[in-house]
Amino acid sequence: MEKLAVLTSGGDCPGLNACIRAVVRKSIHEGLKVVGVRRGFAGLMERDILNLESSSVSGVIHQGGTILRTARSPLFKTKEGQKKAFETVKSLGIQGLIVIGGDGSFRGAYTLDKDWDIPTIGIPATIDNDITGSDFAIGFASAVNTALEGIDRIRDTATSHDRLFIVEVMGRASGFIALWAGLAGGVEDILIPERKTDLDEVCQKLEKGRQEGKTSSIIVVAEGDEAGDAFEIGNKIKKKIGYEIRVVVLGHLQRGGSPVALDRILATRLGSAAVDFLMEGQRGKMVGLVSDKIKIFPLEYAWKKKKEIDLGFYHLSQILAG
Numbered sequence: 001m002e003k004l005a006v007l008t009s010g011g012d013c014p015g016l017n018a019c020i021r022a023v024v025r026k027s028i029h030e031g032l033k034v035v036g037v038r039r040g041f042a043g044l045m046e047r048d049i050l051n052l053e054s055s056s057v058s059g060v061i062h063q064g065g066t067i068l069r070t071a072r073s074p075l076f077k078t079k080e081g082q083k084k085a086f087e088t089v090k091s092l093g094i095q096g097l098i099v100i101g102g103d104g105s106f107r108g109a110y111t112l113d114k115d116w117d118i119p120t121i122g123i124p125a126t127i128d129n130d131i132t133g134s135d136f137a138i139g140f141a142s143a144v145n146t147a148l149e150g151i152d153r154i155r156d157t158a159t160s161h162d163r164l165f166i167v168e169v170m171g172r173a174s175g176f177i178a179l180w181a182g183l184a185g186g187v188e189d190i191l192i193p194e195r196k197t198d199l200d201e202v203c204q205k206l207e208k209g210r211q212e213g214k215t216s217s218i219i220v221v222a223e224g225d226e227a228g229d230a231f232e233i234g235n236k237i238k239k240k241i242g243y244e245i246r247v248v249v250l251g252h253l254q255r256g257g258s259p260v261a262l263d264r265i266l267a268t269r270l271g272s273a274a275v276d277f278l279m280e281g282q283r284g285k286m287v288g289l290v291s292d293k294i295k296i297f298p299l300e301y302a303w304k305k306k307k308e309i310d311l312g313f314y315h316l317s318q319i320l321a322g
């Protein structure tokens with residue numbers, strides 16, 4: 001292997017630049033040439049490529065976002081789009097591709113490896129943390145902290161005004177951000193797709209808390225919860241028990257900001273390991289951190305095995321909510 005490429009794809013997250021930095025500097029350390037692909041698979045199809053030197057990643061480890069930018073590209077799901085990407089890779093003499101992204105991006109990496117014979121390694125990066133094969137995905141720890149900062153601020157005004165707040169967090173179809181930020185925030189209830197939501201049960205808890213003197217509450221809702229989004233859930237609760245309710249949707253705040261230390265370290269370790277594995281001839285695989293050890297798994301793990309969520313976190317949150 002003499003030359004590899006790196007790209008960021010799909011939803012961005014804090015830590016991507018720390019990961020790009022590790023891939024670039026590790027590659028150079030190993031004597032490889034490394035190029036960056038702008039805007040994910042779209043840039044690969046459009047040959048939007050730049051050479052990367054050690055200085056290209058100076059001063060980026062703490063920056064959110066991605067210096068390579070990212071994209072969601074439906075065209076790449078077509079053979080025509082994939083052929084364009086293949087032609088870029090071959091014409092530039094790229095011998096391996098590192099794809100930093102979520103499960104959708106891993107499907108793209110898998111296709112390039114299996115159908116187009118381009119050795120690829122995936123690095124899990126999504127705030128959703130819904131990728132089997134790694135205890136944590138890059139971006140998750142930072143998103144939890146951002147959501148928690150929001151919850152703590154809401155706690156101040158909820159307490160001042162004796163209000164019920166419904167706080168919606170991201171996660172697409174997973175509840176990891178809601179569960180972790182909810183437990184850390186000491187909220188009264190956490191509604192996630194992985195656990196059936198019973199709004200009558202939620203209302204009983206709120207009423208019980210009020211009878212025990214609780215004058216304000218916070219409920220965290222994962223955006224994919226089957227009971228609806230925060231506004232729908234707020235309206236249903238208001239109809240049932242007439243609370244004065246306010247709704248806060250944290251949205252894309254959770255996708256930005258400076259990566260926390262845990263994300264920087266995870267990104268650095270996985271980025272460096274991805275280069276090593278490509279050089280060893282590993283391909284069609286994803287790198288992950290499991291019980292603090294670097295592991296490698298087939299890319300298809302990312303979508304064929306749903307990542308387990310620990311509902312023990314939920315039960316603990318309910319015991320301690322008081």
Ligand code: ADP
Pocket residue numbers: 009010011041071072073074075076077078101102103104105106107108109111126
């Ligand atoms: P994430 O990687 O964060 O899950 P997406 O689901 O948007 O984000 O996937 C990112 C990109 O990966 C898509 O825009 C598309 O270009 C590519 N992709 C997703 N699924 C496939 C697929 N089945 N085959 C080929 N490319 C895919």
Ligand code: F6P
Pocket residue numbers: 011102126127128170171172223255
């Ligand atoms: O996958 C990351 C994520 O932030 C999800 O949590 C969220 O549902 C989705 O991306 C939002 O997509 P977009 O950035 O395209 O609005």
